[in-house]
Amino acid sequence: MSTETPEQVLADADAIVRQADATLQQLEARVIADDDTVTPADIEQARGHRYWAGLQRKRAESRAARLRAEEAERRRTTALAEAERLLAEHPQEAIDARMQDVRTAVAALRAEVDAYNENASAAFRVMSNGNAVPALPVRSGTPFPRVPGLSWAYFNGAPMLWRDGENILRRDTEWLVRQSVQQPTEG
Secondary structure, three states: OOOOOOHHHHHHHHHHHHHHHHHHHHHHHHHHHHOOOOOOOHHHHHHHHHHHHHHHHHHHHHHHHHHHHHHHHHHHHHHHHHHHHHHHHHOOOHHHHHHHHHHHHHHHHHHHHHHHHHHHHHHHHHHHHHHHOOOOOOOOOOOOOOOOOOEEEEOEEEEEEEEEEOOOOOOOHHHHHHHHHOOOOOO
């Protein structure tokens, strides 16, 4: 890899052009100042050097453009390699696998909640069948009685199955799914 920069290439070419310009101007000034030692061949040679320096400057512009393009390609290649390295640390496939784990877990949660709800309904029916276990006396506008263990009641026409003062007849599947995927809060 070359260590020359586009700026250096152009600066070197500009220095050669300036030197050729200065040489030609000095010779022309000497002729104007009546210096007979300057020949037409000297002037033509200085003009030839100046023309050559101009061509060298154009070549330097092409070289500088090529160096800039090579540097841009190196930066692009380096950036792509770094991006690929970063993406490989946590690939999309790993996310897809975790998503499948979540789907599997959510499906298992739904199945478990459905089974719970069926069994809780069956437990309610067993307890309320023929009043095998007496219903809790619940009236609208009064607090629910806090009794230990299992009990049941109808409240405003809706069946309720109580365990230690909490209605456990039905679990809300969607609410539980949402709760299960929420980020835990730090206490």
